[in-house]
Amino acid sequence: MNFTLNILGTASALPTVNRYPSAHVLDVRGRLFLIDCGEGTQMQIRRCRLPLAKIDTVFITHLHGDHVFGIFGLLSTMSLLGRTAPLDIYAPGDFGIVLQHFMSSFGGGFTFTPVHHAVSAKTCVKIAESRNTDIFAFPLRHRVETYGYMFREKTPQRNVRKEAVGRFGLSLAEIATLKRGEDAVRDGGIVIPAGEFTYQPYQPRSYAYCSDTAPFPELADWVRGVDLLYHETTFPEGMADIASRTGHSTTVQAAQCALDAGVGQLVIGHYSSRFKDVSVYLDEVRRIFPSSVLAQEGMRIDVPLVKFN
Numbered sequence: 001m002n003f004t005l006n007i008l009g010t011a012s013a014l015p016t017v018n019r020y021p022s023a024h025v026l027d028v029r030g031r032l033f034l035i036d037c038g039e040g041t042q043m044q045i046r047r048c049r050l051p052l053a054k055i056d057t058v059f060i061t062h063l064h065g066d067h068v069f070g071i072f073g074l075l076s077t078m079s080l081l082g083r084t085a086p087l088d089i090y091a092p093g094d095f096g097i098v099l100q101h102f103m104s105s106f107g108g109g110f111t112f113t114p115v116h117h118a119v120s121a122k123t124c125v126k127i128a129e130s131r132n133t134d135i136f137a138f139p140l141r142h143r144v145e146t147y148g149y150m151f152r153e154k155t156p157q158r159n160v161r162k163e164a165v166g167r168f169g170l171s172l173a174e175i176a177t178l179k180r181g182e183d184a185v186r187d188g189g190i191v192i193p194a195g196e197f198t199y200q201p202y203q204p205r206s207y208a209y210c211s212d213t214a215p216f217p218e219l220a221d222w223v224r225g226v227d228l229l230y231h232e233t234t235f236p237e238g239m240a241d242i243a244s245r246t247g248h249s250t251t252v253q254a255a256q257c258a259l260d261a262g263v264g265q266l267v268i269g270h271y272s273s274r275f276k277d278v279s280v281y282l283d284e285v286r287r288i289f290p291s292s293v294l295a296q297e298g299m300r301i302d303v304p305l306v307k308f309n
């Protein structure tokens with residue numbers, strides 16, 4: 001029942017010796033979602049001991065190289081390993097032509113099909129789901145068409161309280177009704193209320209990924225209350241001018257978004273290559289949002305399961 005974020009890259013566009021460009025893997029109960037795929041992502045997947053074969057969906061935020069150049073090597077490796085299952089890739093519409101060119105030049109002997117789903121969203125909309133997770137996309141403000149992604153565990157079926165089963169001698173059909181959160185009604189008008197005799201077994205967990213973007217007010221509404229928020233902080237507070245010119249955020253702007261959205265924890269990254277030591281970023285975000293951490297290559301962040309009974 002794990003819900004774990006693996007951070008593979010924390011750099012912005014210019015290459016640096018110690019950092020990789022953007023890529024995260026969210027592991028929801030063994031199902032791996034790859035979010036952004038900067039250069040070297042496949043090496044980082046190996047280094048973090050994540051099973052390549054278990055990645056079945058990729059989410060690309062935008063077509064800047066530091067978020068997408070790693071996809072080509074990754075696709076080739078998946079084919080070399082004999083993958084047969086299709087790979088779903090959610091990305092802006094223009095990715096379709098890029099993938100087409102890549103496949104016509106290099107995809108001849110591919111053992112599987114990468115399937116592009118063109119993302120288009122003017123507000124926060126659901127774009128996909130798996131057995132346990134709903135996935136949403138929302139537009140970001142950057143120099144090209146860019147989307148953020150949010151992953152929310154589905155609300156679990158309710159559990160029926162043990163005492164109710166014995167007390168009412170519940171049938172299987174009545175148990176199924178109560179688990180859906182509906183009252184069970186018997187002949188003669190006897191009502192067994194779901195609200196009283198069932199409970200939600202655990203709190204669904206959530207993660208939102210916001211990179212790259214200038215700040216804007218709707219963003220906090222869209223990611224409201226997530227347990228874990230990744231928000232880019234390309235620049236420290238003193239560089240707000242260049243952040244605004246390039247469609248990026250500063251530490252203070254990211255922390256303000258986390259505060260406005262009431263999230264559980266903030267993780268920041270996409271650091272400018274000007275900074276070898278990024279401790280200044282952490283000091284600045286924590287002044288506004290204390291529950292913040294610096295993303296680092298190879299870092300794992302678990303969102304614990306909160307159970308009810």
Ligand SMILES: [Zn+2]
Pocket residue numbers: 012013022064066067212270
């Ligand atoms: Zn970037």
Ligand SMILES: [Zn+2]
Pocket residue numbers: 062064142212
């Ligand atoms: Zn960008």
